[in-house]
Amino acid sequence: MIAATQSNHPLATVSDPVPAVSAMNEARARIRLAGLRITKPRLAIIDALLRRHGPSSTEHIHQEMGARRCDMVTVYRCLAAFEQLGMVRRSYLHNGTCLYELTLGAAARHYHIVCKACGSPERVDYLPVKGIEQLLQDRGYTEVSHVVEFFGICPKCQPATARGVSVTVPADLRA
Amino acid sequence: MIAATQSNHPLATVSDPVPAVSAMNEARARIRLAGLRITKPRLAIIDALLRRHGPSSTEHIHQEMGARRCDMVTVYRCLAAFEQLGMVRRSYLHNGTCLYELTLGAAARHYHIVCKACGSPERVDYLPVKGIEQLLQDRGYTEVSHVVEFFGICPKCQPATARGVSVTVPADLRA
DNA sequence: CGGTAAATTCCAAGTCTTGCATGATTATCA
DNA sequence: TGATAATCATGCAAGACTTGGAATTTACCG
Ligand SMILES: [Mn+2]
Ligand SMILES: [Mn+2]
Ligand SMILES: [Zn+2]
Ligand SMILES: [Zn+2]
Numbered sequence: 075m076i077a078a079t080q081s082n083h084p085l086a087t088v089s090d091p092v093p094a095v096s097a098m099n100e101a102r103a104r105i106r107l108a109g110l111r112i113t114k115p116r117l118a119i120i121d122a123l124l125r126r127h128g129p130s131s132t133e134h135i136h137q138e139m140g141a142r143r144c145d146m147v148t149v150y151r152c153l154a155a156f157e158q159l160g161m162v163r164r165s166y167l168h169n170g171t172c173l174y175e176l177t178l179g180a181a182a183r184h185y186h187i188v189c190k191a192c193g194s195p196e197r198v199d200y201l202p203v204k205g206i207e208q209l210l211q212d213r214g215y216t217e218v219s220h221v222v223e224f225f226g227i228c229p230k231c232q233p234a235t236a237r238g239v240s241v242t243v244p245a246d247l248r249a
Numbered sequence: 250m251i252a253a254t255q256s257n258h259p260l261a262t263v264s265d266p267v268p269a270v271s272a273m274n275e276a277r278a279r280i281r282l283a284g285l286r287i288t289k290p291r292l293a294i295i296d297a298l299l300r301r302h303g304p305s306s307t308e309h310i311h312q313e314m315g316a317r318r319c320d321m322v323t324v325y326r327c328l329a330a331f332e333q334l335g336m337v338r339r340s341y342l343h344n345g346t347c348l349y350e351l352t353l354g355a356a357a358r359h360y361h362i363v364c365k366a367c368g369s370p371e372r373v374d375y376l377p378v379k380g381i382e383q384l385l386q387d388r389g390y391t392e393v394s395h396v397v398e399f400f401g402i403c404p405k406c407q408p409a410t411a412r413g414v415s416v417t418v419p420a421d422l423r424a
Numbered sequence: 425c426g427g428t429a430a431a432t433t434c435c436a437a438g439t440c441t442t443g444c445a446t447g448a449t450t451a452t453c454a
Numbered sequence: 455t456g457a458t459a460a461t462c463a464t465g466c467a468a469g470a471c472t473t474g475g476a477a478t479t480t481a482c483c484g
Contacts, residue, residue, distance in 0.1 A: 113462090187388075215362060221398045224393065225396070226394070227391045285431090291431090322434080323432055323433075
Protein backbone atom coordinates (compact mmCIF):
# COMPACT_ATOMS: atom_id res chain seq x y z
CA MET A 75 0.00 0.00 0.00
CA ILE A 76 1.10 1.42 -0.26
CA ALA A 77 2.27 4.72 -0.01
CA ALA A 78 0.46 6.45 2.71
CA THR A 79 2.87 9.19 3.23
CA GLN A 80 3.80 12.35 4.98
CA SER A 81 2.70 10.92 8.26
CA ASN A 82 5.25 10.94 11.01
CA HIS A 83 3.27 9.21 13.66
CA PRO A 84 4.61 9.45 17.17
CA LEU A 85 4.31 5.92 18.37
CA ALA A 86 3.79 5.17 22.00
CA THR A 87 5.45 1.95 23.05
CA VAL A 88 5.14 0.06 26.28
CA SER A 89 7.04 -2.63 28.11
CA ASP A 90 7.84 -6.08 26.75
CA PRO A 91 8.42 -9.38 28.61
CA VAL A 92 10.96 -11.11 26.34
CA PRO A 93 14.24 -11.91 28.19
CA ALA A 94 16.36 -10.11 25.59
CA VAL A 95 19.44 -12.22 25.00
CA SER A 96 17.51 -15.44 24.62
CA ALA A 97 15.26 -13.67 22.16
CA MET A 98 18.30 -12.79 20.10
CA ASN A 99 19.45 -16.38 20.09
CA GLU A 100 16.03 -17.59 19.07
CA ALA A 101 16.03 -15.12 16.23
CA ARG A 102 19.42 -16.30 14.99
CA ALA A 103 18.29 -19.90 15.19
CA ARG A 104 15.13 -19.24 13.24
CA ILE A 105 17.00 -17.41 10.52
CA ARG A 106 19.49 -20.21 10.14
CA LEU A 107 16.81 -22.85 10.26
CA ALA A 108 15.11 -21.22 7.30
CA GLY A 109 18.32 -21.39 5.32
CA LEU A 110 18.79 -17.63 5.46
CA ARG A 111 22.00 -15.89 6.40
CA ILE A 112 22.95 -14.05 9.52
CA THR A 113 23.95 -10.58 8.45
CA LYS A 114 24.84 -7.41 10.26
CA PRO A 115 21.73 -5.51 9.13
CA ARG A 116 19.44 -8.34 10.20
CA LEU A 117 20.95 -8.53 13.65
CA ALA A 118 20.80 -4.77 13.99
CA ILE A 119 17.16 -4.71 12.98
CA ILE A 120 16.20 -7.39 15.47
CA ASP A 121 18.18 -5.58 18.11
CA ALA A 122 16.33 -2.38 17.34
CA LEU A 123 12.99 -4.15 17.54
CA LEU A 124 13.93 -5.65 20.89
CA ARG A 125 14.89 -2.26 22.27
CA ARG A 126 11.70 -0.63 21.04
CA HIS A 127 9.37 -3.08 22.81
CA GLY A 128 6.40 -2.95 20.53
CA PRO A 129 5.01 -2.13 17.11
CA SER A 130 7.47 0.15 15.37
CA SER A 131 7.57 1.94 12.06
CA THR A 132 10.36 1.35 9.59
CA GLU A 133 11.42 4.91 10.21
CA HIS A 134 11.80 4.35 13.93
CA ILE A 135 13.54 1.03 13.46
CA HIS A 136 15.97 2.68 11.11
CA GLN A 137 16.73 5.42 13.61
CA GLU A 138 17.08 2.95 16.46
CA MET A 139 19.80 1.16 14.51
CA GLY A 140 22.12 4.07 15.13
CA ALA A 141 25.61 3.60 13.76
CA ARG A 142 24.70 0.18 12.41
CA ARG A 143 22.13 1.83 10.16
CA CYS A 144 21.66 0.33 6.72
CA ASP A 145 19.71 1.25 3.64
CA MET A 146 15.95 1.61 4.02
CA VAL A 147 15.39 -0.97 1.33
CA THR A 148 17.23 -3.47 3.46
CA VAL A 149 14.98 -2.69 6.38
CA TYR A 150 11.92 -3.37 4.29
CA ARG A 151 13.33 -6.55 2.85
CA CYS A 152 14.51 -7.92 6.16
CA LEU A 153 11.19 -7.22 7.79
CA ALA A 154 9.42 -8.95 4.93
CA ALA A 155 11.69 -11.95 5.36
CA PHE A 156 11.13 -12.02 9.11
CA GLU A 157 7.42 -11.85 8.53
CA GLN A 158 7.55 -14.92 6.32
CA LEU A 159 9.47 -16.71 9.03
CA GLY A 160 6.79 -15.77 11.52
CA MET A 161 9.26 -13.77 13.59
CA VAL A 162 7.56 -10.48 12.90
CA ARG A 163 3.99 -9.44 12.53
CA ARG A 164 2.69 -6.17 11.20
CA SER A 165 -0.08 -3.85 12.20
CA TYR A 166 -1.62 -1.60 9.63
CA LEU A 167 -2.17 2.04 10.40
CA HIS A 168 -5.36 3.58 9.16
CA ASN A 169 -3.52 5.22 6.29
CA GLY A 170 -2.03 1.97 5.06
CA THR A 171 1.47 2.27 6.49
CA CYS A 172 2.67 -0.49 8.75
CA LEU A 173 4.17 -1.12 12.16
CA TYR A 174 6.35 -4.15 12.81
CA GLU A 175 6.49 -6.16 15.99
CA LEU A 176 8.67 -9.08 17.04
CA THR A 177 6.85 -12.30 17.86
CA LEU A 178 9.44 -14.38 19.64
CA GLY A 179 9.05 -16.58 22.65
CA ALA A 180 5.67 -18.04 23.46
CA ALA A 181 3.90 -14.75 22.94
CA ALA A 182 0.18 -15.26 22.48
CA ARG A 183 -1.29 -14.14 19.20
CA HIS A 184 -3.00 -10.82 19.64
CA TYR A 185 -4.19 -7.83 17.68
CA HIS A 186 -4.09 -4.06 18.05
CA ILE A 187 -6.21 -0.99 18.01
CA VAL A 188 -4.37 1.86 16.38
CA CYS A 189 -5.28 5.49 16.96
CA LYS A 190 -6.21 7.23 13.75
CA ALA A 191 -4.89 10.50 15.15
CA CYS A 192 -1.57 9.73 16.84
CA GLY A 193 -0.90 6.23 15.52
CA SER A 194 -0.23 4.69 18.92
CA PRO A 195 -1.06 0.99 19.08
CA GLU A 196 -2.65 -0.81 21.98
CA ARG A 197 -3.01 -4.49 22.50
CA VAL A 198 -6.30 -6.27 21.87
CA ASP A 199 -6.59 -9.87 22.95
CA TYR A 200 -9.05 -11.46 20.65
CA LEU A 201 -8.78 -14.79 18.90
CA PRO A 202 -11.93 -15.34 16.89
CA VAL A 203 -10.31 -16.12 13.57
CA LYS A 204 -9.20 -19.62 14.43
CA GLY A 205 -10.86 -22.19 12.28
CA ILE A 206 -11.54 -19.77 9.45
CA GLU A 207 -8.14 -20.37 7.95
CA GLN A 208 -8.81 -24.09 7.94
CA LEU A 209 -12.09 -23.43 6.22
CA LEU A 210 -10.31 -21.47 3.53
CA GLN A 211 -7.79 -24.24 3.05
CA ASP A 212 -10.72 -26.55 2.43
CA ARG A 213 -11.74 -24.15 -0.29
CA GLY A 214 -8.41 -24.79 -1.99
CA TYR A 215 -6.31 -21.92 -0.70
CA THR A 216 -2.76 -22.46 0.52
CA GLU A 217 -0.42 -20.33 2.59
CA VAL A 218 -3.40 -18.80 4.31
CA SER A 219 -2.89 -15.93 6.71
CA HIS A 220 -4.98 -13.09 8.00
CA VAL A 221 -4.98 -9.55 9.29
CA VAL A 222 -7.26 -8.12 11.94
CA GLU A 223 -6.93 -4.49 12.80
CA PHE A 224 -8.99 -2.07 14.82
CA PHE A 225 -8.98 1.69 14.40
CA GLY A 226 -10.29 4.52 16.52
CA ILE A 227 -9.49 7.75 18.27
CA CYS A 228 -7.70 7.13 21.53
CA PRO A 229 -8.74 8.94 24.73
CA LYS A 230 -5.72 11.23 24.66
CA CYS A 231 -6.49 12.42 21.15
CA GLN A 232 -10.12 13.28 21.74
CA PRO A 233 -11.00 16.95 21.90
CA ALA A 234 -11.05 17.82 25.60
CA THR A 235 -14.37 19.57 25.10
CA ALA A 236 -16.13 16.42 23.99
CA ARG A 237 -16.06 14.51 27.22
CA GLY A 238 -15.25 16.14 30.51
CA VAL A 239 -13.83 13.02 32.08
CA SER A 240 -11.23 11.13 30.11
CA VAL A 241 -11.00 7.40 30.58
CA THR A 242 -7.57 6.28 31.64
CA VAL A 243 -6.01 3.63 29.49
CA PRO A 244 -5.48 0.31 31.26
CA ALA A 245 -1.71 0.28 31.48
CA ASP A 246 -1.45 -3.45 31.97
CA LEU A 247 -2.02 -3.99 28.30
CA ARG A 248 1.20 -3.88 26.42
CA ALA A 249 1.08 -3.06 22.75
CA MET B 250 0.76 2.25 2.36
CA ILE B 251 1.79 2.25 0.58
CA ALA B 252 3.05 1.94 -2.69
CA ALA B 253 3.06 -1.60 -3.67
CA THR B 254 3.82 -1.10 -7.24
CA GLN B 255 4.43 -2.65 -10.59
CA SER B 256 1.66 -5.08 -9.94
CA ASN B 257 -1.13 -5.06 -12.45
CA HIS B 258 -3.29 -7.59 -10.83
CA PRO B 259 -5.94 -9.10 -13.04
CA LEU B 260 -8.92 -8.98 -10.77
CA ALA B 261 -11.61 -11.56 -11.14
CA THR B 262 -15.00 -10.08 -10.48
CA VAL B 263 -18.25 -11.89 -10.23
CA SER B 264 -21.92 -11.00 -10.27
CA ASP B 265 -23.56 -8.48 -7.96
CA PRO B 266 -27.16 -8.31 -6.76
CA VAL B 267 -27.69 -4.54 -6.51
CA PRO B 268 -30.55 -3.36 -8.78
CA ALA B 269 -28.33 -0.74 -10.48
CA VAL B 270 -30.46 2.36 -10.92
CA SER B 271 -31.75 2.33 -7.37
CA ALA B 272 -28.18 1.96 -6.18
CA MET B 273 -27.30 5.10 -8.07
CA ASN B 274 -30.14 6.97 -6.45
CA GLU B 275 -29.13 5.78 -3.03
CA ALA B 276 -25.59 6.93 -3.68
CA ARG B 277 -26.77 10.40 -4.71
CA ALA B 278 -28.96 10.60 -1.63
CA ARG B 279 -26.15 9.63 0.69
CA ILE B 280 -23.79 12.18 -0.82
CA ARG B 281 -26.31 14.96 -0.47
CA LEU B 282 -27.26 13.90 3.01
CA ALA B 283 -23.66 14.26 4.10
CA GLY B 284 -23.59 17.80 2.75
CA LEU B 285 -21.30 16.86 -0.11
CA ARG B 286 -21.83 17.81 -3.71
CA ILE B 287 -22.91 15.71 -6.61
CA THR B 288 -20.22 16.10 -9.21
CA LYS B 289 -19.52 14.49 -12.54
CA PRO B 290 -16.41 12.64 -11.33
CA ARG B 291 -18.23 11.25 -8.31
CA LEU B 292 -21.12 9.97 -10.38
CA ALA B 293 -18.75 8.49 -12.91
CA ILE B 294 -16.78 6.71 -10.20
CA ILE B 295 -19.90 5.22 -8.66
CA ASP B 296 -21.07 4.19 -12.10
CA ALA B 297 -17.76 2.49 -12.73
CA LEU B 298 -17.94 0.67 -9.41
CA LEU B 299 -21.45 -0.52 -10.20
CA ARG B 300 -20.39 -1.85 -13.57
CA ARG B 301 -17.40 -3.68 -12.13
CA HIS B 302 -19.42 -5.64 -9.58
CA GLY B 303 -16.83 -6.14 -6.88
CA PRO B 304 -13.57 -5.02 -5.33
CA SER B 305 -11.73 -2.91 -7.87
CA SER B 306 -8.40 -1.16 -7.99
CA THR B 307 -8.15 2.57 -8.59
CA GLU B 308 -6.52 1.75 -11.88
CA HIS B 309 -9.46 -0.33 -13.04
CA ILE B 310 -11.97 2.19 -11.81
CA HIS B 311 -10.17 4.89 -13.69
CA GLN B 312 -10.22 2.85 -16.89
CA GLU B 313 -13.87 1.90 -16.46
CA MET B 314 -14.75 5.59 -16.40
CA GLY B 315 -13.99 5.83 -20.10
CA ALA B 316 -14.62 9.23 -21.59
CA ARG B 317 -15.74 10.59 -18.25
CA ARG B 318 -12.30 9.89 -16.86
CA CYS B 319 -10.91 12.40 -14.39
CA ASP B 320 -7.63 12.94 -12.63
CA MET B 321 -6.31 10.02 -10.59
CA VAL B 322 -6.04 12.23 -7.54
CA THR B 323 -9.76 12.83 -7.77
CA VAL B 324 -10.39 9.10 -7.84
CA TYR B 325 -8.42 8.63 -4.66
CA ARG B 326 -10.11 11.52 -2.92
CA CYS B 327 -13.62 10.55 -3.96
CA LEU B 328 -13.09 7.00 -2.79
CA ALA B 329 -11.78 8.30 0.52
CA ALA B 330 -14.88 10.46 0.86
CA PHE B 331 -17.17 7.57 -0.02
CA GLU B 332 -15.41 5.42 2.51
CA GLN B 333 -16.10 7.94 5.25
CA LEU B 334 -19.75 7.95 4.23
CA GLY B 335 -19.81 4.18 4.51
CA MET B 336 -20.61 3.82 0.83
CA VAL B 337 -17.35 2.14 0.00
CA ARG B 338 -15.19 -0.34 1.80
CA ARG B 339 -11.68 -1.36 0.96
CA SER B 340 -9.85 -4.63 0.88
CA TYR B 341 -6.13 -4.66 1.32
CA LEU B 342 -3.99 -6.71 -0.99
CA HIS B 343 -1.07 -8.52 0.54
CA ASN B 344 1.31 -5.93 -0.86
CA GLY B 345 -0.57 -3.08 0.75
CA THR B 346 -2.48 -1.73 -2.22
CA CYS B 347 -6.22 -1.49 -1.96
CA LEU B 348 -9.38 -2.57 -3.72
CA TYR B 349 -12.58 -0.59 -3.36
CA GLU B 350 -16.06 -2.02 -3.22
CA LEU B 351 -19.46 -0.35 -3.09
CA THR B 352 -21.58 -1.13 -0.06
CA LEU B 353 -25.04 0.02 -0.99
CA GLY B 354 -28.39 -1.57 -0.35
CA ALA B 355 -28.79 -3.90 2.58
CA ALA B 356 -25.62 -5.81 1.70
CA ALA B 357 -24.44 -7.88 4.64
CA ARG B 358 -21.05 -7.03 6.03
CA HIS B 359 -18.54 -9.51 4.75
CA TYR B 360 -14.83 -9.92 4.26
CA HIS B 361 -12.51 -11.23 1.57
CA ILE B 362 -9.69 -13.58 0.95
CA VAL B 363 -7.27 -12.09 -1.52
CA CYS B 364 -4.85 -14.19 -3.55
CA LYS B 365 -1.26 -13.24 -2.88
CA ALA B 366 -0.35 -14.23 -6.41
CA CYS B 367 -3.05 -12.84 -8.71
CA GLY B 368 -4.83 -10.48 -6.34
CA SER B 369 -8.31 -11.80 -7.05
CA PRO B 370 -10.70 -11.35 -4.12
CA GLU B 371 -13.29 -13.83 -2.98
CA ARG B 372 -16.05 -13.30 -0.52
CA VAL B 373 -15.78 -14.62 3.04
CA ASP B 374 -18.87 -14.47 5.18
CA TYR B 375 -17.68 -14.14 8.69
CA LEU B 376 -18.96 -11.84 11.39
CA PRO B 377 -17.01 -12.52 14.58
CA VAL B 378 -15.92 -8.98 15.31
CA LYS B 379 -19.25 -7.71 16.54
CA GLY B 380 -19.09 -6.70 20.16
CA ILE B 381 -15.38 -6.02 20.08
CA GLU B 382 -15.92 -2.52 18.84
CA GLN B 383 -18.27 -1.87 21.73
CA LEU B 384 -15.63 -3.20 24.08
CA LEU B 385 -13.12 -0.78 22.64
CA GLN B 386 -15.52 2.10 23.04
CA ASP B 387 -15.77 1.17 26.69
CA ARG B 388 -12.01 1.55 26.79
CA GLY B 389 -12.44 5.16 25.71
CA TYR B 390 -11.97 4.92 21.97
CA THR B 391 -14.29 6.71 19.57
CA GLU B 392 -14.91 6.34 15.84
CA VAL B 393 -14.02 2.70 16.11
CA SER B 394 -13.76 0.62 12.96
CA HIS B 395 -11.95 -2.51 11.92
CA VAL B 396 -10.35 -4.38 9.08
CA VAL B 397 -10.34 -8.12 8.60
CA GLU B 398 -8.50 -9.55 5.66
CA PHE B 399 -7.47 -13.04 4.64
CA PHE B 400 -4.61 -13.88 2.32
CA GLY B 401 -3.61 -17.04 0.52
CA ILE B 402 -2.76 -18.62 -2.79
CA CYS B 403 -5.88 -19.37 -4.77
CA PRO B 404 -6.35 -22.74 -6.48
CA LYS B 405 -5.70 -21.31 -9.93
CA CYS B 406 -2.37 -19.87 -8.90
CA GLN B 407 -0.96 -23.00 -7.31
CA PRO B 408 1.78 -24.80 -9.19
CA ALA B 409 0.04 -27.53 -11.17
CA THR B 410 2.68 -29.99 -10.01
CA ALA B 411 1.82 -29.53 -6.36
CA ARG B 412 -1.61 -31.10 -6.37
CA GLY B 413 -2.82 -33.22 -9.24
CA VAL B 414 -6.45 -32.35 -8.71
CA SER B 415 -7.29 -28.70 -8.49
CA VAL B 416 -10.24 -27.71 -6.39
CA THR B 417 -12.81 -25.72 -8.31
CA VAL B 418 -13.77 -22.44 -6.75
CA PRO B 419 -17.37 -22.31 -5.54
CA ALA B 420 -18.83 -19.86 -8.04
CA ASP B 421 -21.78 -18.92 -5.89
CA LEU B 422 -19.57 -16.75 -3.75
CA ARG B 423 -19.37 -13.31 -5.17
CA ALA B 424 -16.47 -11.11 -4.24
C1' DC C 425 -28.36 34.47 -13.37
C1' DG C 426 -24.47 35.74 -10.19
C1' DG C 427 -22.07 34.75 -5.50
C1' DT C 428 -19.95 31.64 -2.39
C1' DA C 429 -18.15 27.57 -0.84
C1' DA C 430 -16.55 23.28 -2.14
C1' DA C 431 -14.38 20.11 -5.44
C1' DT C 432 -11.17 19.20 -9.08
C1' DT C 433 -6.91 19.73 -11.35
C1' DC C 434 -2.02 20.10 -11.75
C1' DC C 435 2.22 19.83 -9.59
C1' DA C 436 5.40 18.02 -6.42
C1' DA C 437 6.95 15.48 -2.39
C1' DG C 438 7.06 11.29 0.37
C1' DT C 439 6.71 6.28 0.87
C1' DC C 440 7.20 1.78 -0.69
C1' DT C 441 8.56 -1.69 -4.20
C1' DT C 442 11.42 -3.86 -7.80
C1' DG C 443 15.63 -4.84 -11.02
C1' DC C 444 20.34 -5.19 -11.36
C1' DA C 445 25.18 -4.98 -10.13
C1' DT C 446 28.08 -5.38 -6.23
C1' DG C 447 29.37 -7.15 -1.84
C1' DA C 448 29.04 -10.44 2.05
C1' DT C 449 28.14 -15.03 4.09
C1' DT C 450 28.18 -19.89 4.07
C1' DA C 451 29.52 -24.46 2.36
C1' DT C 452 33.08 -27.19 0.43
C1' DC C 453 37.48 -28.96 0.21
C1' DA C 454 42.45 -29.11 0.75
C1' DT D 455 42.16 -24.03 9.89
C1' DG D 456 42.39 -21.33 5.50
C1' DA D 457 41.21 -20.50 0.85
C1' DT D 458 37.57 -20.89 -3.04
C1' DA D 459 33.19 -20.96 -5.05
C1' DA D 460 28.21 -20.70 -4.87
C1' DT D 461 24.62 -18.27 -3.29
C1' DC D 462 22.31 -15.05 -0.84
C1' DA D 463 21.92 -10.16 0.78
C1' DT D 464 22.74 -5.32 0.18
C1' DG D 465 22.84 -0.79 -2.01
C1' DC D 466 21.60 2.16 -5.61
C1' DA D 467 18.50 3.86 -8.90
C1' DA D 468 14.13 3.85 -11.18
C1' DG D 469 9.35 3.36 -10.98
C1' DA D 470 4.52 3.13 -8.98
C1' DC D 471 1.15 4.52 -5.48
C1' DT D 472 -0.63 7.91 -2.46
C1' DT D 473 -1.02 12.42 -0.30
C1' DG D 474 -0.60 17.63 0.29
C1' DG D 475 -1.00 22.50 -1.46
C1' DA D 476 -2.30 26.37 -4.59
C1' DA D 477 -5.00 27.83 -8.31
C1' DT D 478 -8.91 27.04 -11.14
C1' DT D 479 -13.38 25.23 -12.03
C1' DT D 480 -17.81 23.58 -10.62
C1' DA D 481 -22.04 22.88 -7.91
C1' DC D 482 -25.52 24.82 -5.27
C1' DC D 483 -28.34 28.45 -3.14
C1' DG D 484 -30.70 32.44 -3.38
MN1 LIG E 1 1.56 -6.22 20.36
MN1 LIG F 1 -17.32 -8.22 -1.51
ZN1 LIG G 1 -4.26 8.96 19.79
ZN1 LIG H 1 -4.60 -16.41 -7.57
